[in-house]
Amino acid sequence: MLREDNVTEMDGLGATLAHSALKAIAFVCDILTFPIYVLLQRPWKVCELSRRIKATPINKDDRTIVYRSVDKASKTHIEMVRCNVTTMASMFEFVARKHANKKCLGTRRIQAEEDEIQPNGRVFKKYNMGEYMWKTYAEVNELATNFGKGIRELGNLPRENIVIFAETRAEWMIAAHGLFKQNIPVVTLYATLGDEAIAHGINETEVTTVITSYDLMPKFKSILKHTPLVKTLIYMEDQLKELNSNEYDRDVKILKFTDVLARGAACKIPNSLPSPSDTAIIMYTSGSTGVPKGVILLHSNLIATMKAFVDSTEIFDDDILIGFLPLAHVFELLVESVCLVSGIAIGYSSALTMIDTSSKIKKGTKGDASVLHPTCMTSVPLILDRISKGIQEKVSKGTMLQKILFNFAYEYKVNWVRRGYSTPLIDKVIFGKVRNMLGGKVRLILTGGAPLSPDTHEQTSICLCASVIQGYGLTETTSCATVMDAHDRTVGRVGAVTTVCDIMLVNWEEGNYRITDKPYPRGEIIIGGENVSPGYHKLPGKTKDDFFDEDGKRWFKSGDICEIQEDGVVKIIDRKKDLVKLQAGEYVSLGKVEAELKTCPFVDNICVYGDSSKQYCVALVVPHQQMIMELVAKRGIPMSSFEELCSSRDAEKIVLQELADHGKKCKLEKFEIPAAVKLCKEVWSPDMGLVTAAFKLKRKDIQERYQHEINRMYAS
Numbered sequence: 001m002l003r004e005d006n007v008t009e010m011d012g013l014g015a016t017l018a019h020s021a022l023k024a025i026a027f028v029c030d031i032l033t034f035p036i037y038v039l040l041q042r043p044w045k046v047c048e049l050s051r052r053i054k055a056t057p058i059n060k061d062d063r064t065i066v067y068r069s070v071d072k073a074s075k076t077h078i079e080m081v082r083c084n085v086t087t088m089a090s091m092f093e094f095v096a097r098k099h100a101n102k103k104c105l106g107t108r109r110i111q112a113e114e115d116e117i118q119p120n121g122r123v124f125k126k127y128n129m130g131e132y133m134w135k136t137y138a139e140v141n142e143l144a145t146n147f148g149k150g151i152r153e154l155g156n157l158p159r160e161n162i163v164i165f166a167e168t169r170a171e172w173m174i175a176a177h178g179l180f181k182q183n184i185p186v187v188t189l190y191a192t193l194g195d196e197a198i199a200h201g202i203n204e205t206e207v208t209t210v211i212t213s214y215d216l217m218p219k220f221k222s223i224l225k226h227t228p229l230v231k232t233l234i235y236m237e238d239q240l241k242e243l244n245s246n247e248y249d250r251d252v253k254i255l256k257f258t259d260v261l262a263r264g265a266a267c268k269i270p271n272s273l274p275s276p277s278d279t280a281i282i283m284y285t286s287g288s289t290g291v292p293k294g295v296i297l298l299h300s301n302l303i304a305t306m307k308a309f310v311d312s313t314e315i316f317d318d319d320i321l322i323g324f325l326p327l328a329h330v331f332e333l334l335v336e337s338v339c340l341v342s343g344i345a346i347g348y349s350s351a352l353t354m355i356d357t358s359s360k361i362k363k364g365t366k367g368d369a370s371v372l373h374p375t376c377m378t379s380v381p382l383i384l385d386r387i388s389k390g391i392q393e394k395v396s397k398g399t400m401l402q403k404i405l406f407n408f409a410y411e412y413k414v415n416w417v418r419r420g421y422s423t424p425l426i427d428k429v430i431f432g433k434v435r436n437m438l439g440g441k442v443r444l445i446l447t448g449g450a451p452l453s454p455d456t457h458e459q460t461s462i463c464l465c466a467s468v469i470q471g472y473g474l475t476e477t478t479s480c481a482t483v484m485d486a487h488d489r490t491v492g493r494v495g496a497v498t499t500v501c502d503i504m505l506v507n508w509e510e511g512n513y514r515i516t517d518k519p520y521p522r523g524e525i526i527i528g529g530e531n532v533s534p535g536y537h538k539l540p541g542k543t544k545d546d547f548f549d550e551d552g553k554r555w556f557k558s559g560d561i562c563e564i565q566e567d568g569v570v571k572i573i574d575r576k577k578d579l580v581k582l583q584a585g586e587y588v589s590l591g592k593v594e595a596e597l598k599t600c601p602f603v604d605n606i607c608v609y610g611d612s613s614k615q616y617c618v619a620l621v622v623p624h625q626q627m628i629m630e631l632v633a634k635r636g637i638p639m640s641s642f643e644e645l646c647s648s649r650d651a652e653k654i655v656l657q658e659l660a661d662h663g664k665k666c667k668l669e670k671f672e673i674p675a676a677v678k679l680c681k682e683v684w685s686p687d688m689g690l691v692t693a694a695f696k697l698k699r700k701d702i703q704e705r706y707q708h709e710i711n712r713m714y715a716s
Contacts, residue, residue, distance in 0.1 A: 015404055022408045043420030049487035050420070054496035055503075055568030063507040064523075065515050067568060069499045076310040076342060077499070080303070086276040087299035088180040091306070091341060096141035099343035104140045105170040106132040106347040108368055110239040116362060126362040132347055132372060137340075140174060143261060147178030148271065150264030154209070154232060154255075158183040158272040161205040161282060165189045165198065166213040168327045169348050171236040171257055173336065175211050176327075178264075180299075183274040187282045187294070188328040190693040191216060192686030197292050199226040201284045204294060204538055211257075214238035217248075224249050234260055276300035282537050283330055285475045285692075294537030295475045297330070302337065304530035305473075305480040308498035309338040312483040313446070313469065315376070319344040322374035322439075324354060326693045330479040331448045331471075335378050347372040355437055369439040377442055380449040381456065382605070382695035384468070385598055388456045389624060391434060391463050392601050396627075406430065413462055417489060427465045434463045442466045448473065449694035451572045451591070454492035455599045461491075470494050472572065473531075476546070476556045477501070480531040482570045496568045501529025504555065505564060511579055511587065513561050520563040522573065528555040580610030580617070586671045588617055593673075594697070596666040602628050602658050605684050605691075607702045608674060609710055618713040619674035620706050621655060622684055628655070646679040655679060676713035678706065 037043075059066040073081075085091050109130035116126040135143070156162060162184055166172050176186050187205045189198055191213075198219070202210065209232040212220070217235050224230060235243065236257045245254045274280070280299045284292040321339045323346045325332040339346055349368035352360040356367045395406050409430040413423045427435070435442070442464060448471045461468040467486065472494035473479040481503065484495035497503040504526040507514045515521040532554040535543030548555050561574035578591040590608045597606050597619070605622040625642050632639055632651050639645040656677050663673040684690040690702050703710065 015400060018401060018404045019408060022405070026408075026412060037421055041421055046420035046487065046489070049485075050489045051567060052485075052487075053567050054485055054488075055564075058502070060515075063515065065505045065521055065564075067497050067503045067505070067564060069497050070568070071311060071499050073307070073499060074311045077307045080307060080310075080341070085341075086303060087274050087278070088177065088280055088302055088337075089183075089271070089273050089299075091303065091337070092141055092144065092177050092180070095340055095343060096137045098137075100138040101136050102343055103134045103345040104137040104340070105173060106134045106345060106372070107170050108132050108347070108349070108353070108371065113240055114362060125360070127353065127360045128362050129353065129365060129368075129371075134345070135170070137343070140170075140177075143174050144177035145181060145271065146261045146264035146267075147175055147257075148180075148182040148184070148264065149178075149267040149269050150260035150262070151179065151184065151209070152182055152269045152272075153263045153267045154260070156182075156184060156209055158274075159185065159278070161185045161187050161207045163187040163189060163202055163205070163207045163210045164212075164328070165191065165210055166216060166236055167191050167350065168323055168325065168332065169213070169236065171213075172327045173346075175236075175257075180274065180280060181271045183272045183278055185279040185282055187284070188333075189284050189292075190326055190328045190686065192326075192693050193284075193292070194689055195219065195223050195226075197284075199223055200291055201294065202227045202230060205282055208232065209234065212236070214241065214243055217243060221248065224252060274299050276303070281333075283328070283475055293539060293542065295330075296534050296537055297475075297478055298534065301478040301531055301533060302334070304500045305334050305478040306337055306341055308480050308500040308531065309334060309483065310341065311499045312485070312495070313338065314444075314486045315339070315342040315344060317343065319375045319444075320372060321346045321376045321378075322349050322354070322369060322372055323347065323378075324349045324351065325378050325380065329449070329693055330475045331473070331694070332378055334479045335446055339376075344376075347374065369437070371439075373439040373441045375441050376444045376446070377438070379445055379447045380694050381447060381452040382450075382691075384445075384447060384452060384456050384460050386604075387464075388459045388599075389601060389604075389627075391459065393624075393627060410462060414458065417462070420489070431463050431465050435465050438464065444469065446471065448479065450696055451494070451595055452492075453595050453599050457491035472560075472570065474527075474556070474558060476533045477527045477529075477558075478531045478533065481525070481527045481558075484569075488569070490569075493565070493569045493571045495570065497570070498531075501527055501531050502553070503527055503564075503570070505562070508561060508576070511561060511574060511576070513574070517563070520565050522561065522563045524576065525558040525560045525562050525570070526555050527558060528553040532556050581612055582610060582617070582671060583613055583615045584671070586669070588672050590617075590699075593617070593663075593668060596668055597659055597663060597674075599666070600658060600662040602631060602655060605697075607697050607699065609699075609703065611714060614714055616671065616675035617673075618676045618678075618710060619659070620680055620702060620709070621659075621677050622680045622682070623655065628679075631658070643681050646681040648679075652677050652679055676716060678709040678713060680706070 055067045055069050057065050058068045083094050085094050110127050111130050112128045113125050114128055115123045179186050189201045208229050211234045213236040232253045234255045276299050280302055281297040282294045284294050327333050353368050358367050361367050409426050413426050443466050445466050445468045452470050469484045471483040473481040482495040505523040508524045513522040515523050535547050546557050559576040562570045562572050574589045575591050578589055580588050588610050593608045594606050602624055604624045607620045608617050610617045637650050645651045660673050686693050
């Protein structure tokens with residue numbers, strides 16, 4: 001029998017030989033195909049477009065610089081202006097005329113819910129699903145018109161708020177556009193908010209009618225006690241189940257979504273069209289601190305962002321978007337609105353049914369992406385982080401040869417992509433299986449809501465063979481501030497300022513960020529333009545603090561810190577609220593540290609905490625269950641369960657060392673790396689109230705939940 005060290009030496013020798021053989025084969029192929037690729041792909045043009053100047057300073061003084069886009073309005077933007085598209089109501093009339101018979105909104109048919117027996121004997125409920133059922137633009141426009149009239153027939157008047165509290169689905173969009181046609185402001189609440197936050201939004205906006213879904217109706221058994229003004233509940237029906245309305249308060253009228261459509265179809269009330277200065281939405285943010293704030297968004301704000309997005313995003317006539325992020329989030333709503341104005345189809349999905357291995361998909365049947373074959377999708381960094389780690393996990397379980405082949409192909413593609421080339425053969429042979437998880441045709445992934453780490457950005461774009469376009473904006477700026485250029489091949493940046501707004505960079509002396517910094521000016525981002533909200537609903541003090549008017553523009557103080565590089569592109573580097581000064585005087589940007597440490601393969605999520613009276617930070621870590629169990633087992637520490645592991649001091653020490661090593665690779669300073677960790681067995685979800693619907697950390701809530709553990713880490 002061979003000794004273990006001899007086996008390891010032979011494995012290493014085999015890996016080296018295999019890698020050398022692959023390099024030799026690739027070298028020969030490159031020589032043979034290089035002239036063809038140069039002629040067909042014109043890489044010098046690709047690199048030129050990537051490096052071009054995208055925004056320039058238009059004004060500067062001792063403490064501020066104002067940047068503006070150099071791009072021109074797109075064909076769709078110009079057409080919107082010519083056709084007087086100034087409100088959401090006029091937008092949908094415009095697209096319904098232009099794209100009347102094209103597919104608009106699609107919902108997948110659920111044929112049955114069946115019991116599936118697992119190998120351990122447990123029984124899970126799974127869906128047996130059919131094809132997508134589509135409604136054309138003309139049909140959606142008619143349904144929206146009927147819904148809006150049905151709402152008016154029920155007694156709701158223009159400018160009287162109505163809440164939409166439902167999951168992302170076609171009926172959400174139909175309801176919203178029906179209300180826009182009657183100049184009724186839509187109050188949006190995340191489906192994942194807690195009862196107290198939901199009641200707060202309903203009461204603060206004084207609504208009498210709530211539009212919800214079958215799945216969320218049970219929440220109102222308790223919520224209605226705290227919302228005395230609500231007199232009508234309208235619910236979007238389930239495909240398989242009927243609601244028992246006898247279980248609800250008899251004083252509240254309960255109607256099906258289709259009942260309202262029927263009332264509207266028979267109603268003669270005309271549309272009550274809004275003006276650009278009317279309120280379209282009061283959007284309640286699932287903010288990372290405190291009670292949710294209602295951000296007022298005018299029709300003009302929404303139209304401005306749509307113009308900006310069509311200027312910066314390449315959308316083709318045959319594109320299909322898979323819609324699954326919350327429509328109550330401004331980013332998803334505006335991306336879907338851009339799809340509508342561009343005349344492309346939106347097929348709805350959810351995390352439970354999206355891919356073949358999703359929890360509600362019956363074994364042997366296809367997930368939504370495999371049926372829909374989308375070309376575009378939206379995402380948030382946490383989802384892309386999980387996709388990235390899923391790829392890493394799959395590669396780590398492969399044979400030595402598979403690992404060598406994958407790693408070689410990855411490095412090969414990265415090198416050629418940076419030079420301006422695409423690699424169609426590598427994409428098909430090596431990355432085809434990964435790409436097929438999302439239907440095999442995704443070419444564009446739009447991400448926002450939080451900064452995306454450069455490593456995740458690169459890995460998802462390389463392995464999914466798609467352009468990952470990062471943008472930056474806030475609810476207060478209607479999701480719009482910057483968007484990456486379609487030709488930009490860099491990672492870790494959020495693009496240049498869009499065509500409808502300006503960015504003002506302002507010194508932040510406390511954080512030591514100034515516009516005179518070298519090599520690039522740095523400071524707080526202040527956004528000004530048509531996309532900026534008038535303010536917060538019923539919060540005049542907060543509105544006065546965060547918004548101001550200057551030079552004929554509305555401006556918003558973001559609290560985010562950036563540097564603007566020589567091509568006018570923004571890189572987010574810090575956030576005011578995330579900055580902690582430690583006892584020795586060092587400043588730690590919690591968000592920056594978390595973004596880097598989250599890319600560690602053993603971390604599913606992380607919240608770094610800093611106490612100004614202490615000399616170091618600590619961290620609450622949600623470990624990647626499978627990978628951490630394997631790591632601990634390799635270190636010779638047997639664990640009977642994941643729960644036992646999360647309570648183990650030995651496991652904490654192992655994770656702490658992994659974070660330290662990973663932090664050094666990411667070039668974090670020693671004082672930025674946590675000196676103690678607590679392993680959390682719960683996966684932080686919006687339902688728990690520890691992250692927002694966009695998966696941003698709710699620091700205050702996390703701190704309150706784990707205060708005892710934070711105290712223990714500092715005491716130790």
